[in-house]
Amino acid sequence: MSGGVEIAVVVAEIEQAARNVKRFRFAAKDGGSLPHFAAGSHVVVLMRDGERTIRNAYSLIDRAEDGSSYRIGVLRTPNSRGGSKFMHERVSVGDELRITMPVNLFPLFHPGRKHLLIAGGIGVTPIYAMADELQRRGALYEIHYAVRDEAHGAFIDEMRARHGDRLKLYRRDLEEILAVDQILPGQPLGTHLYVCGPEGMIEAVLEGGLEAGWPKEHLHAERFQTPPTGEPFALRLAKAGLTCEVRGDQSMLEALEEAGFDPPSLCRGGACGQCAVDVLEADGELIHNDHYLSAAERASGEKIMLCVSRLKGRELVLDL
Amino acid sequence: MTVHFKQETFRDDYTYSNSPEAIRRFPFPFDKDEYMYSVNIEQHMPGPAKSPFEFPIDIDEHYVSEMRDRAITLAQDPKRCQSLPHMITAEWDLVELLMESMAKHYPELFTLTQDGDRWRWINRPLDIDQTFTFGDASTLPYPPMEYITRQCQGDFALLDQRLDNLWMDAGMITSQADWSLDFDIGMNFLEWHAPVPLAKDMAIFERALKFLLNLQQGRPVRRLNWTMTINPRLDTSPENYDKWGADRATVTPENVGRKVHLRVELQAMWRLPRSNAIVFSIRGYLINMDELVTVPKWARRFHRVLRELRPELAEYKGLTRYRQTTIDWLAKHDDGAPTSPGFQPD
Ligand SMILES: Cc1cc2nc3c(=O)[nH]c(=O)nc-3n(C[C@H](O)[C@H](O)[C@H](O)COP(=O)(O)OP(=O)(O)OC[C@H]3O[C@@H](n4cnc5c(N)ncnc54)[C@H](O)[C@@H]3O)c2cc1C
Ligand code: HEM
Ligand code: FES
Numbered sequence: 001m002s003g004g005v006e007i008a009v010v011v012a013e014i015e016q017a018a019r020n021v022k023r024f025r026f027a028a029k030d031g032g033s034l035p036h037f038a039a040g041s042h043v044v045v046l047m048r049d050g051e052r053t054i055r056n057a058y059s060l061i062d063r064a065e066d067g068s069s070y071r072i073g074v075l076r077t078p079n080s081r082g083g084s085k086f087m088h089e090r091v092s093v094g095d096e097l098r099i100t101m102p103v104n105l106f107p108l109f110h111p112g113r114k115h116l117l118i119a120g121g122i123g124v125t126p127i128y129a130m131a132d133e134l135q136r137r138g139a140l141y142e143i144h145y146a147v148r149d150e151a152h153g154a155f156i157d158e159m160r161a162r163h164g165d166r167l168k169l170y171r172r173d174l175e176e177i178l179a180v181d182q183i184l185p186g187q188p189l190g191t192h193l194y195v196c197g198p199e200g201m202i203e204a205v206l207e208g209g210l211e212a213g214w215p216k217e218h219l220h221a222e223r224f225q226t227p228p229t230g231e232p233f234a235l236r237l238a239k240a241g242l243t244c245e246v247r248g249d250q251s252m253l254e255a256l257e258e259a260g261f262d263p264p265s266l267c268r269g270g271a272c273g274q275c276a277v278d279v280l281e282a283d284g285e286l287i288h289n290d291h292y293l294s295a296a297e298r299a300s301g302e303k304i305m306l307c308v309s310r311l312k313g314r315e316l317v318l319d320l
Numbered sequence: 321m322t323v324h325f326k327q328e329t330f331r332d333d334y335t336y337s338n339s340p341e342a343i344r345r346f347p348f349p350f351d352k353d354e355y356m357y358s359v360n361i362e363q364h365m366p367g368p369a370k371s372p373f374e375f376p377i378d379i380d381e382h383y384v385s386e387m388r389d390r391a392i393t394l395a396q397d398p399k400r401c402q403s404l405p406h407m408i409t410a411e412w413d414l415v416e417l418l419m420e421s422m423a424k425h426y427p428e429l430f431t432l433t434q435d436g437d438r439w440r441w442i443n444r445p446l447d448i449d450q451t452f453t454f455g456d457a458s459t460l461p462y463p464p465m466e467y468i469t470r471q472c473q474g475d476f477a478l479l480d481q482r483l484d485n486l487w488m489d490a491g492m493i494t495s496q497a498d499w500s501l502d503f504d505i506g507m508n509f510l511e512w513h514a515p516v517p518l519a520k521d522m523a524i525f526e527r528a529l530k531f532l533l534n535l536q537q538g539r540p541v542r543r544l545n546w547t548m549t550i551n552p553r554l555d556t557s558p559e560n561y562d563k564w565g566a567d568r569a570t571v572t573p574e575n576v577g578r579k580v581h582l583r584v585e586l587q588a589m590w591r592l593p594r595s596n597a598i599v600f601s602i603r604g605y606l607i608n609m610d611e612l613v614t615v616p617k618w619a620r621r622f623h624r625v626l627r628e629l630r631p632e633l634a635e636y637k638g639l640t641r642y643r644q645t646t647i648d649w650l651a652k653h654d655d656g657a658p659t660s661p662g663f664q665p666d
Binding site: 005035036037038040041101102103104107109110111137217266272273274 | 404406409413480481482483530533534536537538539593594595596
């Protein structure tokens, strides 16, 4: 399968970690150990929902000391088309799922002098792993974690126990605001910043960093992007001679997979670049939702990312 | 599988040679009668039995002597092995990859016993029996990368991945085709490839880099590269150019068969788990012209490849001084008959 090597896992534990967040512990089905991973990695979880397979990326929180299990955290998304809802409602302890090998699109910049980790809400999952790794390596780091209220208890308690006062918490219900202009001043030269959370927060932190004169190479972000919905359109593959319909609530990648086609993909979130294809004709406007193509590549109209982008119009012809 | 290790040298009296079995398994790199750069990357899948692709890490009859030559080079120039401090996790990843692969595929030669972090490594050909704590460098006689690469054929570079690029931040490079780790360390993929002619215009490096940035754990890839070397010398480094550069002027029609070697690099790339780094192994194979022409298809084909090679490539690979002499010598072994597609002997 295009996502690479897959691993069969069994759900060993489910925990309500916050109001809308469940934490899952996956153990290798064969009882063996799961691969090591570097902090910032995610896996794609494959969920069999009747006829269809839902594939969502989830960041790895940690790997058990003995290698027997991984943990992920899943936010229940309002109006979910399936994935997070499936994880919350349909998955129970003992169930079997498949995951892909870990992939890392949000790596630590190890030569950095110091590391500022900034998380909002569910964005804590990769940040949790990064904090553990920095601690293991004896690096300098701070964690800034914004939550709605104390209902995010499970992550807070564990991180407090591991990282003590390197963790700074911001509770919205207490009107504590995570403001980037208060975090950045006074950080040593060569500090790297990593942010994961809601889109608005990521933008604000990155902008704040640039305004404060930080080089953009020192600012790192991961967006938990989901394929946005839109209008249906027709998709034609010139080489394969295949035509299919992309429904409004479907990505092109999903529609092609449903049609039995298996284009390369990895993150399914517009970040890795694996699913880029050449556009031959577009009867309509290309809606780019990825974080991979450069502005010039977008403007050229020659490439599109199957996993998150779409057409606003009638028909798109791809060089596939 | 039993391997008989040859006692031979890669310097001074140059006693290196290939057995008939080693010639037959030589990774001849040309699948047609011409050569040009390309993004020639394929999955590093197990290949035919006895071929250099059978196992992820190939140990052959030259193992013991190659390791001895590496030790001599390192004693003279410790900078052939370098690692920036943040690469320590990748070093341990490499220890795991090499020990597990070598022990799994050559159980008569190597044994690895793992009890949690307590590991025992037995290397029979080099007479080593080492118990150590995985992750604790103080329990090994050398830093982890140096320890294991003193016991594994091939050069190794460890590439850190950041800012959508790969950075050469560690390596064990003692048998290189005229490039220097000490010069390249800390450089990124596009910087260290800058001296390569023509490839930039073909966008080869951008495409290869994008591919490698997405390289996944458990899905290693490989490619073949080649050059030529006068005398079976492993250490053709810029650092020691004075010791081998002049050899290029010593090729005569009488000694081509013995002196001129085709040097093939089997390059494999793995994503490493804990560090997210990539390891790039450069496993070199040397064959002289006398040995090469024992396979008629290879003789015909190499003659044609060398004759048609673009001058920019010949210049970059350092062949210019002896290229024509070698072509003339090979011509006697090329009757003009067609060659079959693919690498294999007919
Ligand atoms: C690298 C990476 C790492 C990730 N890590 C995590 C993680 O650790 N934890 C985590 O919880 N998530 C993570 N995600 C996000 C995750 O992959 C899923 O996208 C998320 O769980 C939502 O999936 P879903 O199938 O429930 O939502 P989808 O069905 O894909 O819906 C997503 C959004 O689309 C909107 N929508 C859906 N249908 C409609 C409609 N008909 N009309 C209008 N709007 C609609 C909804 O508002 C919803 O918010 C990550 C994503 C990436 C790319
Ligand atoms: C990430 C791992 C890699 C490393 C560490 C690496 C390293 C090097 C180095 C050090 C050189 C010599 C440059 C010099 O003259 O100083 C070189 C040459 C070259 N590399 Fe790479 N390389 C890597 C991957 C690749 C890949 C994937 C390709 C695929 C196209 C490639 C193609 C080439 C070519 C064509 C040359 C010229 C070789 C010749 O003509 O002899 N390299 N490489
Ligand atoms: S699959 Fe990663 S960008 Fe589309």
